[in-house]
Amino acid sequence: MAVTYKDDLSPGLIGLTLSIALTVTGNMQLQVRVASLLETDIISMERILQYTHLPSEAARHVSHPGCSVDWPNTGDISFNNISLRYRPGLEMVLKNVCFHIRGQEKVYTF
Secondary structure, eight states: OTTTTTTTSOHHHHHHHHHHHHHHHHHHHHHHHHHHHHHHHHHHHHHHHHHHTSOOOOOSOOOOOOOOTTSOSSOOEEEEEEEEOSSTTSOOSEEEEEEEEOTTOOOOOO
16 A cells, blocks of 8 residues: 555555554454453353252261271281283293281282
8 A cells, every 4th residue: 555655645644544553453463362252251251150050969977887896907918829921821920929918018010
C-alpha cells in the first residue's frame, strides 16, 4: 500500500499506519491466546462439575475378621533344594539352593 500510494501519502502517515498494523496484529494474537486459556479453564470447570456428580466409592478400609488364635505371629520361609529357570528350555538360574528366612528379616538379591 505504501508503495502504491507513495506520492499521495507522507512518510509520517505511512509510519503511523505500519505502527497501528503491528499493534493490531499483536492485540489479535493476545485475544486468541486469552480465548484459548478461557476455553481451557471452562473445560476444566466442566470436568470438575462432572466429578462432583460421580457416585462415591467404597471406603478404603474394609473390615475383615481377625486371625484365629493359633495363627502364627511371625512367619518363616524355608527353601530346600530349589531349582528355578525363567522358562522351559532355558538353563537353571538357581540349582539346588537351600535357605531359610526368619520373620522380620530382609532379603536382598544381586
